[in-house]
Amino acid sequence: MSAKPAAPPAPVAAPIPSEDIIARKFDNCVADLVVNAGLGFGVGVVASVLLFRRRAWPVALSTGFGAGVAYSNCNFALNPYVLPGTKVLPPSKQ
Secondary structure: OOOOOOOOOOOOOOOOOHHHHHHHHHHHHHHHHHHHHHHHHHHHHHHHHHOOOOOOHHHHHHHHHHHHHHHHHHHHHHOHHHOOOOOOOOOOOO
16 A cells, blocks of 8 residues: 655745735725726716816816725724724733
């Protein structure tokens, strides 16, 4: 009978440095800003052409709405105390 080789040990996950966590959250915030402001810009252009006789204010308003939503999402991502009902516990000592 052939002996099966021993299974390799499971890899141990190294802790992620805090600056990498913040960098990932900030990258998500920037990506969210680009997407939401771009969608707002597109909606504003369509609304401006179809509804408001090619005025500029619908474009600026909807782009601002998109940027405001992105700011709000980023605030929730970076500051968990803002969410109602969220309890942030201190790290447990082991």
